[in-house]
Amino acid sequence: GAVVSQHPSRVICKSGTSVKIECRSLDFQATTMFWYRQFPKQSLMLMATSNEGSKATYEQGVEKDKFLINHASLTLSTLTVTSAHPEDSSFYICSARRYGNTIYFGEGSWLTVV
Amino acid sequence: GESVGLHLPTLSVQEGDNSIINCAYSNSASDYFIWYKQESGKGPQFIIDIRSNMDKRQGQRVTVLLNKTVKHLSLQIAATQPGDSAVYFCAETASGNTGKLIFGQGTTLQVKP
Numbered sequence: 001g002a003v004v005s006q007h008p009s010r011v012i013c014k015s016g017t018s019v020k021i022e023c024r025s026l027d028f029q030a031t032t033m034f035w036y037r038q039f040p041k042q043s044l045m046l047m048a049t050s051n052e053g054s055k056a057t058y059e060q061g062v063e064k065d066k067f068l069i070n071h072a073s074l075t076l077s078t079l080t081v082t083s084a085h086p087e088d089s090s091f092y093i094c095s096a097r098r099y100g101n102t103i104y105f106g107e108g109s110w111l112t113v114v
Numbered sequence: 115g116e117s118v119g120l121h122l123p124t125l126s127v128q129e130g131d132n133s134i135i136n137c138a139y140s141n142s143a144s145d146y147f148i149w150y151k152q153e154s155g156k157g158p159q160f161i162i163d164i165r166s167n168m169d170k171r172q173g174q175r176v177t178v179l180l181n182k183t184v185k186h187l188s189l190q191i192a193a194t195q196p197g198d199s200a201v202y203f204c205a206e207t208a209s210g211n212t213g214k215l216i217f218g219q220g221t222t223l224q225v226k227p
Binding site: 032034042043044046091093095097102103104105107108 | 150157218220
């Protein structure tokens with residue numbers, strides 16, 4: 001069964017609004033979670049590293065004010081897309097790092113901005 | 115810079131045949147490699163991993179081979195089944211053991227019945 005859960009799996013929002021995506025590790029504590037973005041027929045692009053209790057580390061070119069990441073507990077990280085625009089429509093995937101280097105991915109969240 | 119690439123974008127095999135998916139990486143300092151399977155509209159699914167102190171690791175119907183000399187990684191799937199049809203990504207850990215993964219382009223595996 002899934003060890004990392006994402007919610008919602010699909011969301012449609014209006015342009016200019018904000019939308020939050022949750023990532024939960026179900027049976028382990030994850031001090032580190034990662035957020036990826038994936039366009040159709042392309043690979044996963046790392047957006048940021050979410051660290052429990054501290055600020056997220058963003059990859060170059062990713063707007064931290066647009067993609068707000070909060071890792072308030074050892075089992076939950078959230079990604080908020082603020083003032084969403086149609087170009088933000090994408091597949092967003094999180095992963096959580098278990099003990100050692102084992103990393104598990106969520107099922108992804110489809111965001112459509114209309 | 116660091117990069118992981120795949121040799122073939124699409125691989126088509128007959129059901130029952132063995133599949134080999136290849137991957138080249140450029141960072142000789144990477145010490146952990148993972149193969150993921152991604153079905154359409156879903157998140158990546160862990161298949162198998164290997165650490166740099168190993169050359170080969172076997173799972174159920176899958177084998178990963180690591181050749182550090184030429185920085186090459188491969189995934190072998192035995193007796194390929196229609197359910198194996200998906201995109202396969204190799205990934206390596208970025209240097210510094212941060213847990214960040216660098217993904218290759220992906221290879222689409224098509225299994226013909």
